[in-house]
Amino acid sequence: MASREIVRYKSPARTAFSVLVILFLIIFFVWTVLPLAIMLTSSFKDLLDAFKLPAEGDWGGVGVMFDFKPTGAHYVELFTEKHFGEYMRNSLIASLGSAVVSVFLGSMAAYALSRAEFRGKKDLLFWIISTRMAPVVAVMVPLYVIFRSSGLVGTLPGLILAYTTFNLPFAIWILKGFFDNVPYAIEEAALCDGANRWQALRMIMPLVAPGVGAFIVLCVLFGWNDFLFASIIGSGGAKTLPVATAELVQPVKIQWGSIMAAGVVTTVPMMFLGLLIRRYLVTGLTMGAVRE
Amino acid sequence: MTSVTIKDVWKYYGKTMAVKELNIEVRDNEFLCLLGPSGCGKSSTLRMLAGLEFISSGEVFFGDLKVNDIPPRDRDIAMVFENYALYPHKTVFENMANPLKLQRMNKTDIKERVVWAAQMLEIEELLQRKPVELSGGQKQRTAIGRAIVREPKVFLFDEPIAHLDAKLRSHMRGELKHLQRRLETTTVYVTHDQLEGMTMADRIAVMHEGVLQQLGTPGEIYNHPVNEFVAGFVGEPPMNFLDCRIEGAGDSASLVYDNMNLALGGEQSRILETKGAAREVRLGIRPDDLTIEMGTDHGLELSAKIFVTEPLGGDMLIEADFGQDRMTIKRKIAELGQPGDACGIAVNSEKLHVFDRDTGEAFF
Numbered sequence: 001m002a003s004r005e006i007v008r009y010k011s012p013a014r015t016a017f018s019v020l021v022i023l024f025l026i027i028f029f030v031w032t033v034l035p036l037a038i039m040l041t042s043s044f045k046d047l048l049d050a051f052k053l054p055a056e057g058d059w060g061g062v063g064v065m066f067d068f069k070p071t072g073a074h075y076v077e078l079f080t081e082k083h084f085g086e087y088m089r090n091s092l093i094a095s096l097g098s099a100v101v102s103v104f105l106g107s108m109a110a111y112a113l114s115r116a117e118f119r120g121k122k123d124l125l126f127w128i129i130s131t132r133m134a135p136v137v138a139v140m141v142p143l144y145v146i147f148r149s150s151g152l153v154g155t156l157p158g159l160i161l162a163y164t165t166f167n168l169p170f171a172i173w174i175l176k177g178f179f180d181n182v183p184y185a186i187e188e189a190a191l192c193d194g195a196n197r198w199q200a201l202r203m204i205m206p207l208v209a210p211g212v213g214a215f216i217v218l219c220v221l222f223g224w225n226d227f228l229f230a231s232i233i234g235s236g237g238a239k240t241l242p243v244a245t246a247e248l249v250q251p252v253k254i255q256w257g258s259i260m261a262a263g264v265v266t267t268v269p270m271m272f273l274g275l276l277i278r279r280y281l282v283t284g285l286t287m288g289a290v291r292e
Numbered sequence: 293m294t295s296v297t298i299k300d301v302w303k304y305y306g307k308t309m310a311v312k313e314l315n316i317e318v319r320d321n322e323f324l325c326l327l328g329p330s331g332c333g334k335s336s337t338l339r340m341l342a343g344l345e346f347i348s349s350g351e352v353f354f355g356d357l358k359v360n361d362i363p364p365r366d367r368d369i370a371m372v373f374e375n376y377a378l379y380p381h382k383t384v385f386e387n388m389a390n391p392l393k394l395q396r397m398n399k400t401d402i403k404e405r406v407v408w409a410a411q412m413l414e415i416e417e418l419l420q421r422k423p424v425e426l427s428g429g430q431k432q433r434t435a436i437g438r439a440i441v442r443e444p445k446v447f448l449f450d451e452p453i454a455h456l457d458a459k460l461r462s463h464m465r466g467e468l469k470h471l472q473r474r475l476e477t478t479t480v481y482v483t484h485d486q487l488e489g490m491t492m493a494d495r496i497a498v499m500h501e502g503v504l505q506q507l508g509t510p511g512e513i514y515n516h517p518v519n520e521f522v523a524g525f526v527g528e529p530p531m532n533f534l535d536c537r538i539e540g541a542g543d544s545a546s547l548v549y550d551n552m553n554l555a556l557g558g559e560q561s562r563i564l565e566t567k568g569a570a571r572e573v574r575l576g577i578r579p580d581d582l583t584i585e586m587g588t589d590h591g592l593e594l595s596a597k598i599f600v601t602e603p604l605g606g607d608m609l610i611e612a613d614f615g616q617d618r619m620t621i622k623r624k625i626a627e628l629g630q631p632g633d634a635c636g637i638a639v640n641s642e643k644l645h646v647f648d649r650d651t652g653e654a655f656f
Contacts, residue, residue, distance in 0.1 A: 183375070183377065185373050185374075185375055185377035186377050186378075186379060186380075188342075188344050188364075188371075188373070188377065189371070189373060189377035189378075189379075189438075190379075190390070191343075191344065191363070191364040191365060192342055192344075192364050192365075192369060192370060192371040192448075193365075193370075193390050193391040193394055193438065194365040194391055194394040194395060194442075195365060195394055196363070196365055199394065203379060203390075206381040207380065207381060
């Protein structure tokens with residue numbers, strides 16, 4: 001392989017450009033991190049401290065924003081009085097459950113679509129992805145009617161099924177890309193070694209593992225962050241974190257402290273998940289795209 | 293440890309015909325080579341034996357057992373693939389142990405078998421490595437190891453050494469042949485390299501455009517090719533072909549080309565007559581059956597000019613022009629002629645081959 005090094009020579013234009021790039025990155029960093037920082041700090045403030053803001057234009061007074069006595073009261077309240085433990089569990093079960101079901105069914109479908117040749121294969125693939133083309137709200141009402149008549153409204157299985165409806169087509173498409181990249185000869189070798197189809201599939205599963213891992217994360221994120229399904233189909237028995245957080249906005253009182261704490265509770269697990277599998281996420285998402 | 297019978301087998305991919313009415317019997321413990329250029333149907337044939345492709349029509353038997361509808365895992369075959377097809381996430385040991393694991397053999401026996409195979413292939417010290425850490429030759433040995441651990445009924449090799457470098461390839465030819473003799477297992481070996489076929493096989497089946505051209509020992513194929521294709525495909529450097537005219541009849545026919553007049557032997561003449569050869573035929577001569585002498589004063593049948601000389605070390609390849617044709621001559625000579633030098637070429641008339649110009653069929 002040839003060297004990937006890109007040779008650069010200094011020039012005034014290039015220097016100016018790199019200054020601009022750095023400036024942009026700083027602004028971008030502040031833009032993305034500031035809300036999170038405010039959320040985090042506010043979650044540890046009591047209500048009075050939270051609204052202590054410097055006057056407009058008073059840059060020297062920024063310090064008052066950090067002048068507070070940390071309190072964990074909001075977190076305690078969330079998990080004791082407001083049952084956030086239960087909602088977190090619901091969120092986890094719904095998102096993980098859907099991810100597992102989607103990957104399990106998706107990998108089998110993707111394997112079949114990747115390996116078998118049959119008439120109408122392209123149409124079938126298009127049909128699968130076309131189910132993702134309509135906005136979620138468009139199918140919400142019919143889906144609700146179906147779910148209600150099947151007794152799935154307000155249950156975790158209902159929520160898992162709803163998420164799977166949307167994750168599965170995506171899973172099939174992404175995983176098909178991964179399977180396409182695994183040489184068929186490896187399975188043929190397994191078949192000659194004495195494996196049946198299932199064993200041959202199991203043999204190549206480790207090869208698509210980075211893809212599967214990355215995909216599980218995407219599925220989990222979809223379920224974890226979802227509000228629409230959770231509020232309509234999950235309402236009642238299967239309340240998840242986003243819905244519970246929204247309910248903290250009450251007509252009489254907006255509980256800013258609790259909302260901020262709920263925001264932190266919702267964000268942190270996903271951040272850790274992202275950090276944990278960052279490496280796989282990158283290989284996984286690029287693996288399907290580049291043929292070697 | 294079984295014979296393999298291919299009976300009237302056809303293979304179609306859609307409307308494209310890949311194999312046409314193939315009949316081959318591979319004898320017990322025989323090393324049979326399917327030889328042909330790419331696209332000749334040899335790999336399709338092998339894959340049908342393995343059960344990786346459906347047989348469009350016809351029958352395949354292992355011994356007395358018809359295997360058409362038996363999946364690969366129940367055929368008791370072991371296949372070595374062109375690109376080795378090792379399991380990239382498994383170590384050499386696990387790769388080789390896989391067929392045994394699938395047979396639910398117990399761990400101690402598996403270890404014993406794998407180590408036995410690894411010793412035979414001299415890859416013991418590599419057992420804990422992953423395929424990415426292996427060289428081409430080592431990967432290939434691993435792939436062969438995976439095939440031999442199980443003592444299958446039939447070995448199927450699909451160009452296993454095509455991607456190795458030339459030196460290793462010639463080394464592996466000997467090793468594979470030795471291994472096959474030692475294990476005494478019926479083997480079908482696919483290659484496009486006539487040298488592999490000639491050196492390793494008990495018998496060679498030459499295929500072209502899905503049709504079996506000739507089935508015979510390397511000696512038969514080389515010395516008595518049935519048609520122009522086989523004659524041209526087998527042998528390195530390839531056979532020289534010249535369009536000639538037959539003159540005379542009965543016992544004393546001769547081949548005429550330009551100012552060359554090549555008298556045929558009595559038997560050769562009779563064969564041409566009884567087989568009703570047309571006047572216009574094609575003459576085939578192997579580069580080894582030509583002699584060359586430098587200078588104009590040679591008294592040989594053909595006068596030619598040297599086009600290029602290619603020293604091979606011991607031998608010399610000389611390409612010489614005459615008329616509109618060019619011939620390759622392989623000789624041991626010390627003297628290097630220069631391009632353009634005049635020379636004379638003599639033909640060993642006992643080693644001639646004559647082909648029908650239209651059908652390519654050999655008269656002798």
